[in-house]
Amino acid sequence: MSDDRTIVGVYETAQADYRCYRTAWQEKAVDIGVPDDRTAYCEPDAVNGLGWIAGSAGWDEGSTQIIHAWIWRDGVFQDLGALGSQRNYAWASSMNDAGQVVGYSETDALQVRAFLWDGTRMLDIGESDRFQYSAANSISNRGDIVGTGLDDDGRQHALRFAQGEVIDLQDETTNLGAMALESAFSVNDDGVIIGYGELDGDLHGFVLLPQ
Numbered sequence: 220m221s222d223d224r225t226i227v228g229v230y231e232t233a234q235a236d237y238r239c240y241r242t243a244w245q246e247k248a249v250d251i252g253v254p255d256d257r258t259a260y261c262e263p264d265a266v267n268g269l270g271w272i273a274g275s276a277g278w279d280e281g282s283t284q285i286i287h288a289w290i291w292r293d294g295v296f297q298d299l300g301a302l303g304s305q306r307n308y309a310w311a312s313s314m315n316d317a318g319q320v321v322g323y324s325e326t327d328a329l330q331v332r333a334f335l336w337d338g339t340r341m342l343d344i345g346e347s348d349r350f351q352y353s354a355a356n357s358i359s360n361r362g363d364i365v366g367t368g369l370d371d372d373g374r375q376h377a378l379r380f381a382q383g384e385v386i387d388l389q390d391e392t393t394n395l396g397a398m399a400l401e402s403a404f405s406v407n408d409d410g411v412i413i414g415y416g417e418l419d420g421d422l423h424g425f426v427l428l429p430q
Contacts, residue, residue: 253276253296254276254287254296254298255296255298257278258276258277258278259277259278259279260276260277261274261275261276262274262275262276263291264311264312264313264322265311265312265314265320266314267314267315267316267318268316269292269316269318271290271291271292271314271318272290272291272292272314273289273290273291273311273313273314273320274288274289274291274311275287275288275289275309275310275311275322276289283307285307285308286301286307286308286309286310287299287300287301287307287309288300288301288309288310288311288320288322288324288334288336288341289311290314290318290320292318299311299320299336299341300341301324301325301341302324302325302332302334302341302343303324303325303326303327303328304327308324308325309322309323309324309325309334309341310322310323310324311336312354312355312356312357312366313355313356313357313358313405314358315358315359315360315362316360317338317360317362318338319335319336319337319338319358320335320336320358321333321334321335321336321344321355321356321357321358321364321366322334322354322355323345323353323354323355323366324341324343326343330351330352331345331353331354332344332345332346332352332353333345333353333355333364333366333368333378333380333385334355335355335358335364335380344364344380344383344385345368345380346385347368347385349370349385349387350368350369350370350376350378350385351368351369351370351371352368352369353366353367353368353369353378353380353385354366354367355380356402356403356404356405357403357404357405357406359406359407359408359410360408361408361410363379363381363406363410364379364380364381364406365377365378365379365380365388365403365404365405365406365412365414366378366380366402366403367401367402367414368385374399375401375402376388376389376400376401377389377400377401377402377403377412377414377416378403379391379403379412387400388400388403388412388414388427392427395416395425396418397419398416398417398418398425399416399417399418400414400416400425401414401415401416401417401422402414402415402416403427409429411426411427411428411429412426413425413426413427414427
């Protein structure tokens, strides 16, 4: 839900198709359709303060499933594509008021990496020697990006993406004791980050405050 209480979601039609909708708080939902006639399902994942919507849509080409990220703006869908030219898999997670979109996409090397759509192209922001997998979960209006990743041993890490670097939030954080930060869900315009981590075998939520 956006600051002006615009809500987005997905519903199933009588023909078993999945379509996107938008609505204002306590008002009737409006079908915004699907990106094109190929689309088998459409899922919105974020809405910004301007009412723009970001999400993902999928369809089949033969035995291959295609999933692309998209933006809906002023009644028009824009296909954002994917990082890989062959694999064609990208999932949008978050969008800020500048229309920048983050999420994750599979590359042609079969690696899943965090991406940033900067308004004109999709950028790989998840390349790292430390992490075999990365996903961007949230972007603020300041452009701060957080997410999650897996190292070569399969351990999960909460991450920050900045200036071409993939940064383990564990390395920047104090006063958490033995908690291992595993995923950062969201970052706001004040730089406050929320997520979850592991402590003594249990999952705990965390809040990180900028210093």
